[in-house]
Amino acid sequence: MHAPTTVSPSRDDGDRPRDAVPWGAIRQPEDLEELAPGVARGHVALAADPTLRPIISFHGVEKTYPNGTVALRDVNLGINERDFVFLVGASGAGKSTLVRLLIREEGASSGRIFVNGTEITRMPRRRLPKLRRQIGIVFQDYKLLPRSTVAQNVAFALQVTSPGQRHLRAKVEEALWIVGLEDKIEKFPDELSGGEQQRVAIARALVHKPRIFLADEPTGNLDPDTSWGIVQLLLQINHRGTTVVMATHNREVVDLVRRRVIAIEGGRVVRDEQEGQYLKDGEATIG
């Protein structure tokens, strides 16, 4: 992967010149309040700031699937609002399970999980739509509707989760503009490259203005340059105030970006570092 030389490994990218972004598609919306309510323009909160409350926390969480596979064991972690976290670990380590627990696609077998001050492990089903509206999620395989246009894919997400939306078209256009795809609005997924399809998926996940953005191996099907563009976009989303958790195998990206790294192995958190790398010195077992 060749990364732009202008990107420093420093975690405060607030002063990064706009033209340091290599792919030109990232925009700076005039109305930051719109995208990230309550976040002052230009303010980047450091994860280590003790005044920030965790927006996500796991307390002694275990997950055993019905077939007996133990996917998570005694997971304890806190993720602060506006943090950017890489979740790393070999295939089968438990990364996707952790993501599925956060949207309550799966329930924890024991322990407690809080999202934005609410215990989701005890949340009744009827309240799940409200939980999921606070979370945007993308996956390795994009999951776009193949027979729907880009605009319809993004609009559909909004119609399902928030029926009766006003200004639907404007919201769809805004989300596509953020990911730099406003000129592809009437295209179908198979007319787009993989990177463009992932950006449509990101627009769809952003359209409800979530406070938390989960990306499960979002660059898993993309070449290094395209992957880098997707990561830059997630960093920009984070920069505007959204908490981002990215599960990944992409060692180059993790080592270059130098953000918080939570490593999982066999369902356990084995490492949690503020400006981490994919592998710790001497470690050879993850990924």
Ligand SMILES: Nc1ncnc2c1ncn2[C@@H]1O[C@H](COP(=O)(O)OP(=O)(O)O)[C@@H](O)[C@H]1O
């Ligand atoms: N629905 C499921 N039923 C049974 N076992 C599962 C299920 N999903 C995942 N697993 C198992 O749980 C473990 C963790 O998987 P997963 O969370 O997908 O890991 P990762 O995303 O890090 O590759 C693996 O052993 C996997 O085979």
Ligand SMILES: [Mg+2]
């Ligand atoms: Mg996975």
